[in-house]
Amino acid sequence: MSMDETSFPALTDGETTAYRGPQSIPPSDVSDPTIRGQAWNIIESVLDDATPQSEWAREQLRSRMESNPGNPERALLEHLMATRSITGQESDDSEANLPSPDLPVPDEDYGATVLFTRRSRRRIEAILGDRMLLTAFQPIHELSTRDVIGVEALTRFVSDDGASADHWFNEAAAVGLGPDLEFAALQAALVAAEQLPENVYVALNLSPATCLDPRLRAFVEHSRLAMDRLVIELTERLAEDEYDPVVTALAPLRLRGLRVAVDGAGAGFGSMSQVKHLSPDIIKLDRNLIAGIDHAAGQKTLGAAMVEFARQIGADLVAEGIETQAELTAVMDLGMAFGQGYLLGRPSVQPLDWAAWRTAADEEAFTSGSGGPAN
Incomplete structure (x- = not known):
């Protein structure tokens, strides 16, 4: 017996909305436990994110879907490769550098230590909840x-x-x-x-x-x-x-x-x-x-x-x-x-x-x- 996609507890709540990708529609069962099923689930999560900060990512993914009709795996892979190129860009989130009141603030000398922020926890919870x-x-x-x-x-x-x-x-x-x-x-x-x-x-x-x-x-x-x-x-x-x-x-x-x-x-x-x-x-x-x-x-x-x-x-x-x-x-x-x-x-x-x-x-x-x- 295999663990299905819902066996790992989601840490955030969210509503499932209709798929909005261009020219292609996902299979009726997007929980399909295959690479294609994973790809459809992730594509849906990206396109369903309505925040203004993610608009460029949605547009890029739509473009990849148009270039790879019927091949969500390739479209998602190209999207991943493209997003990796902007790793060094700084976020304009005004809360990005605000430490969480219930977590220790790292010393400035730690250098590469990951900042303990509320935003960091929300990011991880979103990945866990949406299986991205x-x-x-x-x-x-x-x-x-x-x-x-x-x-x-x-x-x-x-x-x-x-x-x-x-x-x-x-x-x-x-x-x-x-x-x-x-x-x-x-x-x-x-x-x-x-x-x-x-x-x-x-x-x-x-x-x-x-x-x-x-x-x-x-x-x-x-x-x-x-x-x-x-x-x-x-x-x-x-x-x-x-x-x-x-x-x-x-x-x-x-x-x-x-x-x-x-x-x-x-x-x-x-x-x-x-x-x-x-x-x-x-x-x-x-x-x-x-x-x-x-x-x-x-x-x-x-x-x-x-x-x-x-x-x-x-x-x-x-x-x-x-x-x-x-x-x-x-x-x-x-x-x-x-x-x-x-x-x-x-x-x-x-x-x-x-x-x-x-x-x-x-x-x-x-x-x-x-x-x-x-x-």
Whole structure:
């Protein structure tokens, strides 16, 4: 049994109004739990926002719909890409910098710390209530066979400021809604993943706080995906006192086939301490280790050591962030079996793109270079 779109509690109330998009009408059941269903729901939410500040976003989305009749997924994707270009623009909301009376005001020295404002909380609540997010998948390849064996689920937000996913999650955490937003993203990813081939696993980015949340077990158990297709990829470094609780919380799910991945390995002592305590099934090497590995002797030495370390503890090793043919050749020569990166496949919300990933890899990444992992 799968969690439906209404199983995650909305935090704001709102009235559903008629769709006002040009030249296209949504299907009769816009709650359809597919990528197209997600797209229609988000498009409706954007077009139903009658605030003057969002008029430019509505006009842009209408234009994208006119350019892509009958293809709401492509129209929404183009809208997302366009909105990201204005991330740096300042809001003219006079309340934007007014601190909430019931939240602490951050010190000016915090710099990049997200402002604790009433407006921030309302923004997150609107995302949660309207489900204005969707899932992109980036492929993970078995380098020797060229097969896509897994994907990483990445959240994309629909907003009029084009803010990045990291910004949204940081802002949610700052106002006490971090786990709620992560669970909304998790639900969207689990539903979208039903469109993937059954032999592909799904890596889900979760914070330690969400791993400790009792809701997690119900979310994964109610998914239509087999437990052995699910991988929890920890997105943050754990504090020393978090290791035992996280290990304990995930143990019952791991016994049923769920796997754990540690991200950013090889970037420092903290990442290796995490590997030591969590005994992960998958180790993902940090992008900074992979970038330029083809001509950096020190990185090659560390990469070779990580290959041997992963072999000894029985973990799969994924080279993350492969962007050049030279990097691909280098990691394969070192014996790294799995890889992910723009060279092999970019994140996509399109099921048609998922089907074409292997062809793209054949043409772009494997036409020259190493014949396979070193023995």
